[in-house]
Amino acid sequence: GAVVSQHPSWVICKSGTSVKIECRSLDFQATTMFWYRQFPKQSLMLMATSNEGSKATYEQGVEKDKFLINHASLTLSTLTVTSAHPEDSSFYICSASAGQGAGNYGYTFGSGTRLTVV
């Protein structure tokens, strides 16, 4: 089945530094990747949608200059949290899609990254 690898699984960083999270589709080409954020005991909130080779589309209220998304290849997307602050501490999850015709097959989720900013 489709596998999405997300790294790191957890990271602690100092306030003001930047953190990069990688999401790789291991056995399929991900034309679209979705980045979600999840606070404790809450649901997944979509942050942005990225298509390979295009600029990401951010949801309302998500700062595109703070959460930089790169989707330069069909197997890799990265989320960089710039100038991180404690309020950015959260669980970040990526999801990869193989394309419209794949129905739900393409909605495979990574294992998530727990970011703690101290």
Add this chain to the structure above:
Amino acid sequence: QKEVEQDPGPLSVPEGAIVSLNCTYSNSAFQYFMWYRQYSRKGPELLMYTYSSGNKEDGRFTAQVDKSSKYISLFIRDSQPSDSATYLCAMRAGTGRRALTFGSGTRLQVQP
């Protein structure tokens, strides 16, 4: 009002019980309906996927979609302690926006 409403629970049942999880939604454009299971500090894992209305069964799991009522359900038969997790419903439209809209998740605890 949220597009997708889901009772957060927690729901506690004894081992072997039948579990019923539900979501309601307001967007009539939703065509694809999914149920995901999420263990603590892990990414969601797809359990069931249905298109439009109807029932779908896979082992101990049955998913039902009633588009006329904008109501979806997931039934778990013979529940096991290993089923203890958070269950998220998710859905999306047939065309246009492809991102999933999630319910808030229901925490399920199956007591041995």
